[in-house]
């Protein structure tokens with residue numbers, strides 16, 4: 384089974400993944416959680432705490448503190464907890480005239496399903512019935528012209544809009560400051576004509592990643608873009624956040640795949656990408672890629688595609704330490720050859736993720752995953768093996784690689800059951816130059832350990848590298864600890880400490896999750912006031928009434 388065989392599923396709001404699949408926390412993990420002091424909320428030594436929220440209660444009134452029965456999140460009905468404001472009510476009327484009333488919804492369930500995204504704080508707020516970040520209405524435009532009409536009308540009425548693609552943002556990218564209308568792009572799901580000679584195709588912004596692969600498969604092509612949110616995210620979201628998938632070493636980041644795009648703004652259309660490369664001024668595609676809705680709504684992109692791989696081979700390698708493994712993958716990134724997937728776990732992640740310690744031959748150390756797709760994989764494999772062995776690596780064989788490949792989308796499914804168990808689980812990512820990477824990793828780990836330790840919830844911090852470049856790489860951290868009384872505030876404190884450490888150690892605030900509202904201040908500090916003012920100036924031109932995702936990506940001018 385490959386990615387293009389995965390079904391297009393409707394995610395359950397507030398709970399990750401295909402609702403048809405259930406995941407249970409392994410017994411060994413439950414035992415390990417106890418060492419971190421994790422216990423189900425409201426349970427003291429096997430007894431329910433008096434007055435504790437009933438974890439099996441299911442739907443509750445919005446705003447009321449309650450836990451949601453696993454799998455029941457879909458039933459939560461916040462109804463009209465927040466009445467639609469008069470400004471938005473006028474917009475709803477106008478938008479219904481423009482699109483037809485069936486494409487404009489103020490239904491409580493629909494608005495609730497478009498409330499925030501899938502970060503851990505988002506899931507916790509969802510469980511608590513917190514309606515902040517809930518849109519006043521949701522519109523479903525069916526064409527680029529519809530989007531232009533929506534933006535023009537909202538601009539005239541001064542009503543904020545936020546584009547919604549797959550809804551998998553983990554950085555607060557769907558919850559702007561104040562009242563807003565969500566623009567759900569799911570009807571923009573066209574697969575345009577294939578240019579087989581240039582190997583490009585136009586894809587609608589609302590097309591899900593899984594649907595894009597399913598459409599390209601019979602034509603013999605693939606995008607090769609497989610983020611861990613692949614089951615939920617859409618083409619427009621990939622472009623708007625400069626997403627990076629697990630095969631980035633072979634296929635590149637999503638922003639490297641986009642060769643053209645059509646953008647709707649309140650002032651009209653921007654069409655970019657007349658040629659693959661150009662010296663005609665700055666590359667404005669890069670201005671809209673990563674703009675997270677603040678500069679317009681991308682309605683379609685033209686992407687580079689590749690032939691579906693004839694062969695696939697994944698294997699594991701062992702290194703004595705993370706430092707040794709880092710040196711090995713740097714050699715591949717700098718001098719080649721590069722495999723399609725290149726991933727290195729640190730000691731902690733290797734220990735936790737390997738169900739079978741025998742995979743490492745009973746030895747300690749760290750595991751790397753190396754994957755090859757395409758043709759003549761045996762030749763590339765042999766050349767990569769030579770470099771890795773020379774750097775001190777030992778091959779672990781195909782089973783370790785296949786285990787990772789088959790389980791690559793499973794990890795996020797564990798987060799909700801872990802939250803049910805009373806654990807706080809969240810991830811964060813950064814990137815830096817090779818020379819700074821060890822220092823960056825240590826600084827972020829120390830900051831998380833100190834912040835959460837000081838709060839009485841010592842964490843386990845796991846880290847891996849999964850995106851490499853000639854000059855540096857990304858670092859991806861997973862944090863697990865016991866939930867404190869207010870887990871949202873608990874994580875906010877830890878995340879602030881980690882963000883400060885990233886800034887001080889010379890890393891970027893995000894390698895692929897984007898900025899949203901969560902990283903807005905750190906992003907402003909990272910690029911400086913003049914760069915922020917330059918972006919705000921562009922925003923004023925395309926969005927004079929400041930209706931596009933206010934407060935997302937950019938601070939208000």
Ligand SMILES: Cc1cc2nc3c(=O)[nH]c(=O)nc-3n(C[C@H](O)[C@H](O)[C@H](O)COP(=O)(O)OP(=O)(O)OC[C@H]3O[C@@H](n4cnc5c(N)ncnc54)[C@H](O)[C@@H]3O)c2cc1C
Pocket residue numbers: 399500501502545546547548549550551552553555556557568588609610611612615616617618619620621622623624625626627628629674675676677679680681682795895896897899932935
């Ligand atoms: C479990 C999990 C795993 C993840 N793994 C990865 C990973 O491996 N790699 C990775 O890169 N990311 C990952 N993410 C983050 C997220 O999936 C990506 O940011 C993804 O690109 C978002 O796509 P989406 O379609 O869900 O966008 P949405 O969440 O709908 O939108 C994201 C942002 O872009 C804006 N936006 C959406 N569509 C448009 C448009 N057409 N025009 C302009 N602005 C728009 C939105 O307003 C929002 O600010 C993960 C998230 C989760 C929950």
